[in-house]
Amino acid sequence: MNYLPIFIDIKQKPCLVVGGGDIAYRKITLLLKANAQVVCVDRLACKSVQTLADEKKITLIKRDFESADVNAQMLIISATDDAALNAQVSRLAASVNIPVNVVDSPDLCTFIMPSIVDRSPIVIAISSAGKAPVLARLIRAKLESSIPNAYGKLAELAGDFRDQVKAKFSKIEDRRYFWERIFSGIVAEKVFSGKVDEAKADMQKQLDDSNATDIGEVYLVGGGPGDPDLLTFKALRLMQQADVILYDRLVSEAVMELVRRDAQLIYVGKERDNHSVPQDGINQLLVDLAKQGKRVCRLKGGDPFIFGRGGEEIETLAENGIPFQVVPGITAASGCSTYSGIPLTHRDYSQSCRFVTGHLKDGSMNLPWNELAVEQQTIVFYMALKGAQHLSNKLIEHGLRADMPVALVEKGTTPDHKVWTTTLAGLPDIVATQPIKAPTLIIVGEVVKLREKLNWFDASN
Template sequence: MKLYPLFAELSGRHVLVVGGGAVGERKAAGLLDAGARVTVGAPELTPTLRQWAEAGRIRWLAGRFDDHWLDEPWLVIAATGDSTLHARIVALAEARRLFVNVVDDAERSSFQVPAVVDRAPVTIAISSGGHAPMLARMLRERLELLVDPVIGSLASMLADMRGQIRARLPDLAARRRFYQRLLEGPAQGLLRRGQRGLAEAVTERLLASADGAAVGSVVLLGAGPGDPGLLTLRGLRALNEADVILHDRLVSTEVLALARRDAERIEVAKQAGNHHTTQGQIHALMLQHAAAGKRVVRLKGGDPFVFGRGGEELEFLREHGIAYEVVPGITAALACAAYAGVPLTHRDHAQSVRLVTAHCQGSIDTLDWPALAQERQTLAVYMGTSELAVIRQRLIGHGRAASTPFALVENGSRAEQRVITGTLANLVERAATYRVSSPALLIIGEVAALAHTLAWFGTPPLGADPVATSEAVAA
């Protein structure tokens, strides 16, 4: 059986639900949302249905089904669980040319109630013909993740501008090109930020120059630490809308695989001590592609605003009049600590956490070492693998105990993750023994000892004796 898709206008129209149980309540709720005049026929009602009846939201026909119940409705839903009664309702409805849905009985139903993704006024309906409703629900769950909630706001704005758009572009093909350019432009981002006035102004400018050049934009997107499951929903949408992706070397292939297949991918290889692409060249690439009307995603590992030069890039884009937005990512300190089983704060051991970078000798010299050496805090050190000896020397020299635990998390959240533990006293030696390499996050503080007892992901921590680290925490 192949169904014909149909969206019914039920506002103010009478719909009958036969059955006052939980299923009937659920069906009545959906019909009320659509503006229907709902009548529920049943001997008894759920407490909610009874409240609706008392408040006048629905009409209640108390008692067992009677033929005259079918005299007024446009649609009928049978939800009693009584197959004999359902067969009677179907036969009577057919005689009156009424469409009827029998809950969980596709063969008897003349219409199906689909699984729905609601982005009002946009509605996406999924039907399995009534034969595999769980499959339809699973597809709905996936679409809920992929369809941006702002689509509803965009549709509402376009409804208000429909007359203006049709007057300016009477040709259907021209309107199609306009809508394509609109979807590729910054209007959705402005609506997402609650700036409808600006979104309308952008749309009007685009409409006024309907035959002009496309408008480009840039999204600064945090890719997270590597596990594609940690990418945000907004980040996933941005990757699927991108024409060009400028990505760092350390962005995982699994995250890149989520992007639009035909998007142009350009690696702007940047890592500590090995800058193949300068920041100036990255700025130039963003400008070049955005000026050509492309949707550019600047994809960074972790979060763009945590040691990622995101602020510099926004300043450049603003200076050159390029529309932009920022989609945060899960930064390495949060992800690596979580995947290593290390709580960054713990009421018994650490009441604060500091994020610092040891990218080069110059940045190390600007750090407040007396403050960093204080106890009862956690240090999360980014890009510090080449400066471990200096970090140890400065911390111990400013009063941090040599017995303070550490955890080095290499390739955090990825399948190849390794966690190396020990104390400040043997930090350099442990890293050398296990040949720790970038990307790796260094966590220093009493909480690092918990990596052995709370580890849950990947291989067990390497290096320190679990008993010794537990004693360090207790101390």
């Protein structure tokens, strides 16, 4: 280890910054976040530094650096483009044992500034010992995406209960087990979802009865249209901590690769006229698993509230008093159209967009055809491949042009993404003659004309 990683308390302590340019400004703002008393010395300060001085947030001394400036400082940062001056500041600080950092000059530093993930009071510092700061920033970016902002609130809550926990559990092992259960359970999830008061109440309940069995929770998660990179951070976090995953047919293999490795996987996929588990059975299974104290992820393709029966499932959960969270996902209409180069709206072609399911609960396709068969509108049909002949006939019958452009997108956003384009009149024929399989989305509207110009994802099709 080239450097000892430590965290220094500089609240209301004098800290000197030599230099007043843009780089110095960034260092000053970091010091201010730690509540330091910042003095900046520079004859020509940039506008941002001057603004901080005008707002009385720092003390700005407009002159050249003097050796006496190092006296009584907690730490010093030199951020100038004058190599000789930087070396002088480093030498003077080191002579009186004041920690000093010289920007982009590790050999002149007694401490270095790391890349920081700030979830105060949780703070993570990443350093490459000055050898590869860009790499350190890339690592920070990866951590930023996987650590929720609410971890700071969770740490604050833990601090509020720390004394109670120490009084309740005399053994360190018992305290560690209790905190591990809290940080990976429903208390943490309530903090992450903004329900801090409920989390505090649950925390107190678990302290009062540490042997009580926790009721579980259900996460209704939108897995998006197939590309795992389209998952939200929250979706990924919940997928990786759930004890049980109930997943459907539309969840891609690439997305399933990201679930917790030791989670129990239960397939509940549904195809037209072929349901592996009836919907009522899925609803009850979610309730039963949660009552066993399980964290259950109900993973759905696309968005759970857009033709995903998510509303039906959480109705049952609510009726049974089961805690739940709903995580939106990118719906197939958005993902498939975007990856196909087809904007759903465009000022020249379409001023509205309708999402329509291809079959209702009773299996029919009884739709408001008069409202759908209008110009300057995009219609996206979900689950309508088998009803292509019917929807083509009905739209033409109600006045939509027979030559209206149509796109069929199969397995959109995945490596098997395919697109066929035709017209409304030609839709039945292409479905009958081409090897098009579900899941396939049907897009009807003038915006389909833009595909050739705007396509970026599947140039080979």
